[in-house]
Amino acid sequence: MTNRLIELRHVRKSFGSVFAVSGVSLHVDKGEVVGLLGDNGAGKSTLIKILAGVHAPTDGEILVRGAVVQNWSAARSRAAGIETVFQDRALCVQQSIVRNIFMGRELAGAFGFLRVAKQTQEAERLMREIGFTSKVFSPHSIVGQLSGGERQGVAIARAIYNKADLIILDEPTTALSLTETEKVFRFVRAVREGGRSILFIGHNIHHVYDIADRFIVLDRGRVVLEVARDEVASAEELISFMEGIAHPVAGKAMPFADKMRVLA
Numbered sequence: 001m002t003n004r005l006i007e008l009r010h011v012r013k014s015f016g017s018v019f020a021v022s023g024v025s026l027h028v029d030k031g032e033v034v035g036l037l038g039d040n041g042a043g044k045s046t047l048i049k050i051l052a053g054v055h056a057p058t059d060g061e062i063l064v065r066g067a068v069v070q071n072w073s074a075a076r077s078r079a080a081g082i083e084t085v086f087q088d089r090a091l092c093v094q095q096s097i098v099r100n101i102f103m104g105r106e107l108a109g110a111f112g113f114l115r116v117a118k119q120t121q122e123a124e125r126l127m128r129e130i131g132f133t134s135k136v137f138s139p140h141s142i143v144g145q146l147s148g149g150e151r152q153g154v155a156i157a158r159a160i161y162n163k164a165d166l167i168i169l170d171e172p173t174t175a176l177s178l179t180e181t182e183k184v185f186r187f188v189r190a191v192r193e194g195g196r197s198i199l200f201i202g203h204n205i206h207h208v209y210d211i212a213d214r215f216i217v218l219d220r221g222r223v224v225l226e227v228a229r230d231e232v233a234s235a236e237e238l239i240s241f242m243e244g245i246a247h248p249v250a251g252k253a254m255p256f257a258d259k260m261r262v263l264a
């Protein structure tokens with residue numbers, strides 16, 4: 001029995017002559033939070049669009065639970081249990097929490113009121129599952145009244161409703177305050193406790209450090225470092241590694257030098 005949920009092997013993606021992702025191998029196991037780090041332009045969004053099936057890889061293999069999946073597509077990604085919360089795809093802020101969770105996949109039923117009652121119940125269950133407990137908000141609250149972190153919670157609840165085993169969050173905390181980031185972290189922890197996996201993308205290490213079990217650092221379309229949380233002494237150590245990659249200084253010692261993948 002393997003714990004491996006999803007694996008990429010030597011995946012490449014080019015746009016014309018530009019390789020946005022050039023030979024990435026990585027995996028996410030069940031119940032694991034993986035932090036995907038990298039500067040702007042490193043290829044993070046392209047990589048998750050590949051996982052989501054938005055882009056087909058130019059090259060390489062995608063394995064789901066140990067088996068290669070051919071003709072990777074958005075439908076196959078969804079069937080594999082991958083749900084992505086995209087940076088640039090907002091919720092419907094003028095709609096309620098319930099409407100947002102069920103958008104496009106409403107429960108069917110002969111009687112409208114029955115369906116609404118069922119959806120409300122299910123929304124309450126999902127919100128509880130991720131630890132979204134509020135005396136102020138109900139499933140009928142309008143999403144526009146929620147804070148940034150709480151909105152991420154609604155998006156995560158929607159992903160769980162859509163039967164996600166792997167939830168990909170593209171820079172979910174980039175525009176958030178520390179308090180709001182903490183809220184998102186709380187949701188992510190609850191999701192992990194439920195046995196699901198999270199791929200958490202960020203370019204600010206402080207936004208990823210406290211939540212990830214493992215870090216993968218991308219640079220110019222390649223994985224330059226993969227390191228378990230307990231092999232990292234502090235966020236500063238990772239920051240210093242990333243600065244060293246962005247601005248190499250001859251003779252300066254790099255953290256994780258022994259773990260760094262050699263770039264061809």
Ligand SMILES: Nc1ncnc2c1ncn2[C@@H]1O[C@H](COP(=O)(O)OP(=O)(O)O)[C@@H](O)[C@H]1O
Binds near residue numbers: 015045
């Ligand atoms: N649709 C596209 N067409 C052409 N180039 C693209 C496209 N998407 C991304 N790129 C390029 O690929 C590289 C990686 O971009 P991206 O995946 O968005 O990085 P990140 O999310 O890490 O900031 C960048 O150089 C970007 O300009």
Ligand SMILES: [Mg+2]
Binds near residue numbers: 044045
């Ligand atoms: Mg991006």
